[in-house]
Amino acid sequence: MNPVTLLENLFVRKAEFDIFPVTMDDCHDMSLLHAERFYRGWDESEFHSLMNQPTAFGYAARPNNGISSLGGFVLGREAAGESEILTIAVSGRYPRQGLGWRLMLAALRDMRGRGAETMFLEVDEGNAAAQGLYRKLGFRIVAERRGYYDLGNGRKSTALVMRLDLR
Numbered sequence: 029m030n031p032v033t034l035l036e037n038l039f040v041r042k043a044e045f046d047i048f049p050v051t052m053d054d055c056h057d058m059s060l061l062h063a064e065r066f067y068r069g070w071d072e073s074e075f076h077s078l079m080n081q082p083t084a085f086g087y088a089a090r091p092n093n094g095i096s097s098l099g100g101f102v103l104g105r106e107a108a109g110e111s112e113i114l115t116i117a118v119s120g121r122y123p124r125q126g127l128g129w130r131l132m133l134a135a136l137r138d139m140r141g142r143g144a145e146t147m148f149l150e151v152d153e154g155n156a157a158a159q160g161l162y163r164k165l166g167f168r169i170v171a172e173r174r175g176y177y178d179l180g181n182g183r184k185s186t187a188l189v190m191r192l193d194l195r
């Protein structure tokens with residue numbers, strides 16, 4: 029356990045998280061968390077560009093102890109009744125504590141409210157955690173994209189395209 033986590037566990041109220049819409053101010057923290065969880069992270073400017081798109085939306089899990097960093101976030105996009113999840117990441121410090129689930133529910137509710145009829149996403153065929161989350165929400169595989177993800181060292185992997193009907 030790293031020293032900061034150890035100190036937090038010993039002396040600081042354990043972080044609990046509330047879910048809020050993301051703002052431009054979250055771009056820096058989102059880029060750090062993205063880099064922690066993905067082989068190719070997105071830098072802060074990529075998050076700024078995404079957030080500037082009028083069709084983009086997102087939710088962040090913010091700590092209510094005022095000390096811990098972002099617990100997780102989800103970003104998506106909606107147009108003409110179709111929505112998609114662009115990315116979701118939960119900090120490796122809070123695995124399997126329901127943050128991914130809560131973030132996805134916030135995104136789904138938002139998209140239903142905007143009138144979206146379907147939601148799509150792509151997931152690496154080797155990503156059991158994310159597939160578990162999406163299946164539990166009712167997503168089903170509708171297509172495969174071979175060689176879609178670059179894993180480094182010339183290795184590629186297949187993306188599964190998953191879909192959920194929102195109506």
Ligand SMILES: CC(C)(COP(=O)(O)OP(=O)(O)OC[C@H]1O[C@@H](n2cnc3c(N)ncnc32)[C@H](O)[C@@H]1OP(=O)(O)O)[C@@H](O)C(=O)NCCC(=O)NCCS
Pocket residue numbers: 065066115116117118119122123124125126127128129130150151152155156157158159160161162164
């Ligand atoms: C995928 C990810 C967002 C899940 O977040 P999380 O907060 O740990 O997930 P939750 O605690 O909300 O789990 C909800 C459900 O997802 C499934 N799940 C989560 N982690 C799992 C794991 N390691 N193995 C199998 N299923 C898992 C389970 O069905 C779980 O429900 P349960 O705990 O009641 O069994 C997180 O692991 C992550 O950020 N991974 C790295 C980034 C990534 O892969 N993003 C997705 C790209 S498509």
